[in-house]
Amino acid sequence: MRFYHEPVTVPEQPLGLGYRSTKIYLPDETVSPLVKPDTQVKVVDLQH
Secondary structure, three states: OEEEEEEEEOOOOOOOEEEEEEEEOOOOOEEOOOOOOOOOEEHHHHOO
């Protein structure tokens, strides 16, 4: 899973937008939904 945050203007991109940072989560890692930050979900459980 790839997480993009901190949107910025990037004139050389086709739509002029990009992100300052990205984070890649591996299948064995966990993430927390914004609406329930105390909950952890395994990335592998989110994949099809």
